[in-house]
Amino acid sequence: xxxxxxxGIGVGSVLxxxxxxxxxxxxxxxxxxxxxxxxxxxLAEAVSNCRSSGLSGWELxxxxxxxxxxxxxxxxxxxxxxxxxxxxxxxxGNARRYNGALAxxxxxxxFDVVMVHAARVRQPERPWWxxxxxxxxxxHDGTRREVCARCLNNEPGKVxxxxxxxxQPERPWxxxxxxxxxxxxxxxAVWRATLTGRPVPDWVYKAREDEVRPGGE
Numbered sequence: 405x406x407x408x409x410x411x412g413i414g415v416g417s418v419l420x421x422x423x424x425x426x427x428x429x430x431x432x433x434x435x436x437x438x439x440x441x442x443x444x445x446x447l448a449e450a451v452s453n454c455r456s457s458g459l460s461g462w463e464l465x466x467x468x469x470x471x472x473x474x475x476x477x478x479x480x481x482x483x484x485x486x487x488x489x490x491x492x493x494x495x496x497g498n499a500r501r502y503n504g505a506l507a508x509x510x511x512x513x514x515f516d517v518v519m520v521h522a523a524r525v526r527q528p529e530r531p532w533w534x535x536x537x538x539x540x541x542x543x544h545d546g547t548r549r550e551v552c553a554r555c556l557n558n559e560p561g562k563v564x565x566x567x568x569x570x571x572q573p574e575r576p577w578x579x580x581x582x583x584x585x586x587x588x589x590x591x592x593a594v595w596r597a598t599l600t601g602r603p604v605p606d607w608v609y610k611a612r613e614d615e616v617r618p619g620g621e
Contacts, residue, residue: 429594436494441474447489451512472506472553499538516543524568
């Protein structure tokens with residue numbers, strides 16, 4: 405058998421293994437669990453809702469921030485193929501999804517928004533552990549404030565994490581590069597959970613209802 409034929413078989417085997425490794429976790433991914441705060445389903449409806457709220461300035465920013473936080477009932481790195489608008493509708497995603505949706509919403513209602521990223525931040529529920537995070541710089545009337553839809557306690561200018569590394573505006577390649585590096589770890593975690601019968605880790609998928617939904621909603 406020629407070298408080229410062996411090479412073709414080798415490449416095919418690698419591609420097949422990769423398809424199974426990444427494809428099975430995608431097939432096992434949880435279905436959407438949608439929430440409808442203020443009756444909002446899609447990002448376009450959120451824009452209309454904010455425009456008709458009668459609010460302006462930082463009050464409008466806070467309203468939009470809380471609306472997005474309430475919409476995302478699940479944290480997920482399991483669904484990295486979803487865009488921010490789709491993740492908004494499906495109520496699940498990581499920081500780039502919920503803050504990406506918030507950035508689109510605030511831009512549509514007239515604010516100057518920049519998505520920013522730090523390679524390491526410290527979060528209150530895990531003070532011993534540092535992770536990357538994406539959030540927003542929002543400018544209104546010449547004042548810039550940090551905005552993040554991670555939880556309902558956040559307000560414009562008040563976030564529940566501490567950057568440990570330099571904060572930089574996101575470049576077009578930042579998100580795709582970070583998530584490309586993350587995907588194998590997500591797939592491995594899903595496979596491990598599936599084979600052992602244990603739940604996936606919280607950093608892969610977890611309900612956020614207690615964090616983001618007001619009582620009685």
